[in-house]
Amino acid sequence: MSATAIAFPNIALIKYWGKRDEALIIPQTSSLSLTLAVYPTTTTVSLLSESAPHEVLQDGAPMPQAAAAKVARFLDHVAELAGTTRAARVETSNAGPTGAGLASSASGFAALAAAASAAYGLDLSPRDLSRLARRGSGSASRSIFGGFAVWNAGSDDLTSYAEPVDDARIDAAMVLGIVNAGAKPISSRDAMRRTVETSPYNAPWVATNPTELAFMRDALRRGDFTAVGEISERNALRMHAAMLGAVPPVRYLTAGSMALLDAVAELRNTGLEAYATMDAGPNVKTLCRSAEAASVRDALAAAAPGIEFVIAEAGPGVSVSDHGVSVSGQGPTAIAGPGAPR
Amino acid sequence: MSATAIAFPNIALIKYWGKRDEALIIPQTSSLSLTLAVYPTTTTVSLLSESAPHEVLQDGAPMPQAAAAKVARFLDHVAELAGTTRAARVETSNAGPTGAGLASSASGFAALAAAASAAYGLDLSPRDLSRLARRGSGSASRSIFGGFAVWNAGSDDLTSYAEPVDDARIDAAMVLGIVNAGAKPISSRDAMRRTVETSPYNAPWVATNPTELAFMRDALRRGDFTAVGEISERNALRMHAAMLGAVPPVRYLTAGSMALLDAVAELRNTGLEAYATMDAGPNVKTLCRSAEAASVRDALAAAAPGIEFVIAEAGPGVSVSDHGVSVSGQGPTAIAGPGAPR
Numbered sequence: 052m053s054a055t056a057i058a059f060p061n062i063a064l065i066k067y068w069g070k071r072d073e074a075l076i077i078p079q080t081s082s083l084s085l086t087l088a089v090y091p092t093t094t095t096v097s098l099l100s101e102s103a104p105h106e107v108l109q110d111g112a113p114m115p116q117a118a119a120a121k122v123a124r125f126l127d128h129v130a131e132l133a134g135t136t137r138a139a140r141v142e143t144s145n146a147g148p149t150g151a152g153l154a155s156s157a158s159g160f161a162a163l164a165a166a167a168s169a170a171y172g173l174d175l176s177p178r179d180l181s182r183l184a185r186r187g188s189g190s191a192s193r194s195i196f197g198g199f200a201v202w203n204a205g206s207d208d209l210t211s212y213a214e215p216v217d218d219a220r221i222d223a224a225m226v227l228g229i230v231n232a233g234a235k236p237i238s239s240r241d242a243m244r245r246t247v248e249t250s251p252y253n254a255p256w257v258a259t260n261p262t263e264l265a266f267m268r269d270a271l272r273r274g275d276f277t278a279v280g281e282i283s284e285r286n287a288l289r290m291h292a293a294m295l296g297a298v299p300p301v302r303y304l305t306a307g308s309m310a311l312l313d314a315v316a317e318l319r320n321t322g323l324e325a326y327a328t329m330d331a332g333p334n335v336k337t338l339c340r341s342a343e344a345a346s347v348r349d350a351l352a353a354a355a356p357g358i359e360f361v362i363a364e365a366g367p368g369v370s371v372s373d374h375g376v377s378v379s380g381q382g383p384t385a386i387a388g389p390g391a392p393r
Numbered sequence: 394m395s396a397t398a399i400a401f402p403n404i405a406l407i408k409y410w411g412k413r414d415e416a417l418i419i420p421q422t423s424s425l426s427l428t429l430a431v432y433p434t435t436t437t438v439s440l441l442s443e444s445a446p447h448e449v450l451q452d453g454a455p456m457p458q459a460a461a462a463k464v465a466r467f468l469d470h471v472a473e474l475a476g477t478t479r480a481a482r483v484e485t486s487n488a489g490p491t492g493a494g495l496a497s498s499a500s501g502f503a504a505l506a507a508a509a510s511a512a513y514g515l516d517l518s519p520r521d522l523s524r525l526a527r528r529g530s531g532s533a534s535r536s537i538f539g540g541f542a543v544w545n546a547g548s549d550d551l552t553s554y555a556e557p558v559d560d561a562r563i564d565a566a567m568v569l570g571i572v573n574a575g576a577k578p579i580s581s582r583d584a585m586r587r588t589v590e591t592s593p594y595n596a597p598w599v600a601t602n603p604t605e606l607a608f609m610r611d612a613l614r615r616g617d618f619t620a621v622g623e624i625s626e627r628n629a630l631r632m633h634a635a636m637l638g639a640v641p642p643v644r645y646l647t648a649g650s651m652a653l654l655d656a657v658a659e660l661r662n663t664g665l666e667a668y669a670t671m672d673a674g675p676n677v678k679t680l681c682r683s684a685e686a687a688s689v690r691d692a693l694a695a696a697a698p699g700i701e702f703v704i705a706e707a708g709p710g711v712s713v714s715d716h717g718v719s720v721s722g723q724g725p726t727a728i729a730g731p732g733a734p735r
Contacts, residue, residue: 251597252634259593281641288642292594292634299623300630305655306648313647 053097054169054373058161059366060147060154061086061193062225062328062336064283065264066290067202068256069247076189077211079247080260081204083267084193085223085338088366090147092158096126096170099138106140114143125160125187126167132183133171141167153227153334154194156239160187161194161369169373180369181212197367199271201264220274222365224344226325226351229359230307230333239331242294242301250296256289280326280338287328303332307358311335314354323347341365395439396511396715400503401708402489402496403428403535404567404670404678406625407606408632409544410598411589418531419553421589422602423546425609426535427565427680430708432489434500438468438512441480448482456485467502467529468509474525475513483509495569495676496536498581502529503536503711511715522711523554539709541613543606557710562616564707566686568667568693571701572649572675581673584636584643592638598631618682622668625680629670645674649700653677656696665689683707 067082107119164184185192192213193200205211270278294301339347409424449461506526527534534555535542547553612620636643657669681689
């Protein structure tokens with residue numbers, strides 16, 4: 052009847068950009084991410100005693116209309132899976148900034164999927180939880196799992212889900228450079244659609260994905276941090292390049308982003324291995340070895356004085372407390388999660 | 394025996410990026426540019442009395458080795474066309490910065506082609522002068538002509554040449570934003586090669602060129618400044634996007650470039666039509682109506698206080714003075730040049 056879930060954002064190293072099916076959120080391509088140990092979303096879902104409108108609160112206040120409507124549609128779907136029309140009350144809170152390209156929708160819908168499915172009495176496998184989260188926000192499918200996760204594009208609702216990457220052999224962390232924590236000028240949903248519909252670079256973006264993903268999985272397996280970093284940075288730049296090709300062009304990277312890209316390249320010149328990745332916003336996330344994260348943060352902070360930097364180690368999958376009983380939704384992910392045997 | 398030529402840089406609105414033939418400089422795509430009335434190169438070529446090494450001076454001092462060797466190879470080619478092995482002395486000077494993405498190689502090789510061909514006694518048509526200049530630097534083929542010029546990619550040395558766009562009906566100028574006048578980190582020649590060889594976005598960059606060029610020519614013919622601007626800005630961003638797709642990525646745009654892109658977009662929001670274009674360097678050239686160039690410069694200078702802005706009106710084709718007789722090499726370009734009937 053009531054459940055609380057905590058989920059963490061994830062940052063893709065092989066990006067998700069562009070949908071094949073807008074309604075079911077089936078992506079054009081597979082993607083691969085690292086779940087982070089910062090900026091969790093905490094969400095409680097409580098069933099209401101009778102059929103009524105859903106109630107959606109964020110930080111104690113009604114969520115803005117468009118976002119609340121999306122949550123309500125998601126709850127309708129969960130209720131339907133549970134064979135009921137009962138409404139629910141959602142109370143959610145993000146520890147990090149919302150809608151700023153820091154994956155708040157990934158942690159948000161992962162937490163909502165876990166809390167809602169538990170509250171409605173569904174007993175979903177991690178895979179089915181991933182499929183459910185995907186319908187709220189594609190990248191949320193990956194935040195079900197800790198550490199590295201791969202979202203298999205699939206071709207329909209059944210075959211499009213994330214799963215842990217259980218043979219990764221690198222200890223990676225990210226240093227988040229908060230260039231701008233404000234909401235982005237165009238939603239990633241709209242920007243993706245424009246890219247798919249108008250950019251001549253969308254087709255090669257899609258066509259090169261299987262090879263890039265295979266290179267990345269192989270690099271993770273071999274524990275080749277340099278290769279992981281190089282593939283990540285070029286994949287991020289290619290995603291932004293595909294957007295730049297759209298009509299009109301989509302440009303998320305700002306002066307602050309470019310200054311950080313320069314700073315990250317300069318770190319490499321000085322022997323500190325760091326690689327940049329950027330999502331639908333100006334913020335630059337710097338991938339580095341976990342043991343070097345503090346050095347990387349200090350060096351970046353020195354190079355870009357006005358910018359806030361946050362170290363994010365690899366984080367866990369979603370967890371749920373249901374009627375006082377703690378249930379881990381992360382399934383087999385402990386294998387690739389932080390502190391797991393390697 | 395001795396001739397002096399003056400040529401001006403040009404900025405492409407439909408970009409040249411990538412060669413089909415490295416030796417002959419046959420491009421993958423056709424391109425279209427506006428010759429500017431600033432930053433001329435003045436070059437004097439004098440035949441030496443006997444067979445000897447060529448002498449190449451820039452601003453009175455020996456030109457750096459690699460650049461001088463390129464000029465010497467060019468002179469060898471001209472001498473061969475003239476049926477002689479006589480060497481020449483070259484004295485050249487750029488009024489603008491060299492190798493900074495401000496088209497110094499375009500003005501440079503256009504001036505050299507005109508001065509050398511005159512000094513060696515060749516009487517070339519504007520088209521053949523364009524073909525000759527092309528062999529020094531691709532974009533130089535367009536600086537033979539004033540105003541708007543199109544370089545037809547062609548498929549070999551005979552068919553790859555520029556010619557004036559004689560039906561353009563817009564009065565355009567550019568405001569050059571000198572983000573950085575230093576030499577670029579990677580030469581455009583090397584960056585082009587890397588793009589062609591490694592970027593998955595090169596194929597669609599090439600495939601979309603004929604349509605984009607046709608849109609541009611139609612917009613020029615109709616005098617549709619808005620369309621000319623929008624096509625220009627998206628073409629520039631797509632060229633940079635194709636480079637970002639390379640391995641390793643090629644990134645010429647800096648924090649300063651992005652700040653200017655934002656400023657140009659903001660100008661449009663305030664009703665002043667301006668569009669950005671960027672070449673192999675961080676500098677941002679803003680296309681605007683000639684009558685609004687001063688307003689655009691003032692607005693950009695207010696938005697980006699640290700940056701120098703230079704207004705560049707449409708400029709003339711190459712001109713040559715040969716033994717005291719002034720010879721215009723611009724041929725039919727007066728039709729599209731500044732002050733010409735429209």
